[in-house]
Amino acid sequence: MHVFFRSIWYLLLVISVITVSGCGKPSVAVMTASLSQVPLSIDEDITLEAVHSASVIPMVSGTIISEIPSVGTSVKTGQILFQVDTLSYEEQATNLRAKIAQSYTVKVPAELPIDNSLxxxxxxQGIITRAEYNRIQGRKTVESNVNIPDGLSESLQAIEKAILDCSVRAPIDGVVSAVYIGTQKNATAGRPALAIQQETLLSTIIELPSHIDSVVEMAKAQKTLTVSISDGKNVWYAELTKQNKNGENGYSYYKIQVDNPNKEIKVGQSYKLHIETGQTASCYVIPTKSILKNNQIAVVTAEHLIDMRTVVIASTIGDNTLLLDGVKEGEQIVISPTKELQIGTAVTIR
Incomplete structure (x- = not known):
């Protein structure tokens, strides 16, 4: 009897060893990727930038003797933003004006010849006036002679312009978005000192697979396209425009543009973009739990090895996620991948 139980025990041990050694491979559940025609909506996180912006570039160099506007300061076109010290330019202008003044001389004839003309x-006899007489004779009783050295006038004009340029003004209405002036408060001619952007019109560029271009065009033509931006509390409606320049590897660039007259939308802040096409499109519909971090999914190759795919997500609806790109029809997608699954991991399919 003991021999019988011992034999059974050895048999179970062998089976368990075989099971462990042969089944040391993780067992995964999969689904076959296949395209479906589904209503297309697209969700994406975006940040917006100002459409119109300008750099403030001083035309002169020197020490800034006024306060410098900080980031976030609202400014108007032509408003003085800061003042560069004009002292050295004023001294140059004074010297040039003195040199020009010395160049003026006046010559007066010592004695006019006797005129016996009619x-x-x-x-x-008083029949004509002195003015009429001078006009007839074509004479000038006083002759002015100006002999200004070459370049003095041009130099003075340049210095006077530099003095005006010491008052650095805003080129556009907007908000100061960047300050490039250091702690020494020195302005350098030709080098940006500030940046100003207009926050009343914002935009960003997104990439979408080119195979849905026709879907977007149809949505526009049939007026079923809705584009909105949300911060979780507020919603703003935007415009979607395909750009002439195409992206790489079968992608198209689209511009999202939104009016922001009350400056409620903040530049650089993250917002939720929602595009509702009102049209159907070919997408892969997979369980949301199949998505790993960084928009990756795990697939099982023909050799029963794990490989990773980076996918383009259109949107998540309930427990399912719509994929626009990144997977091929017929591939085996792991439904609930674990963290232990790595590229090259051998698995069995259950």
Whole structure:
């Protein structure tokens, strides 16, 4: 009897060893990827930038003697943003003006010759005036002679312009978005000092697979396209425009643009973009629990090895996620991948 139980025990041990050694491979549940025609909506996280912006570039170099506007300061076109010290330019202008003044001389004839002409006689008799006499004679009683050295006038004009340029003004209405001036408060000609952006019109660029271009065009033509941006509390409606320049590897660029007259939407802050096409499109519908971090899914190859795919997610509806790209029809997608699954892991399919 003991021999019988001992034999049974050895048999169970052998089976368990075989099971462990042969089944040391993780067992995974899979689904076969196949395209379905489903209503297409797209969700994406975006940040927006100002459509219109300008750099404030001083035309002169020097020490800034005024306060400098900080980031977030609202400014108007033509408003003085900061003042560069004009002292050195004023001194140059004074010296140039003095040199130009010295160049002016006045010559007055010491004695005019005796004139016995008819017009002189008429002048003596009071028949014509002195002005009429001078006009007839074409004479100038005073001759001005100006002899300004070459370049002085042009130099003075340049210095006077530099003095005006020391008042650095805003090129557009907007908000100061960046300050590039260091702690020494020095302005450098030709180097940006500030950046100003207009926050009343914002935009961003997204990439979508080119195979849905026709879907977007149809949605626009049939007026079923809705584009909105939300912060979780507020919703703003936007415009979607395909750009002429296409992306790489079968992708198209689209511009999202939204009016922001009250400046409620903040530049650089994350918002939820929702595109509702009102049209159907070919998508892969998979369980949301199949999605790993960084928008990856695990697939089982023909060799029963794990491989990873980075997918393009359109949106998540309930427990399912719509995929636009990144997987091929017929591939075996792991339904509930675990963290232990790595590229190259051998698995069995249950």
């Amino acid at each position: 017009e002189a006689s008429l002048l003596k």
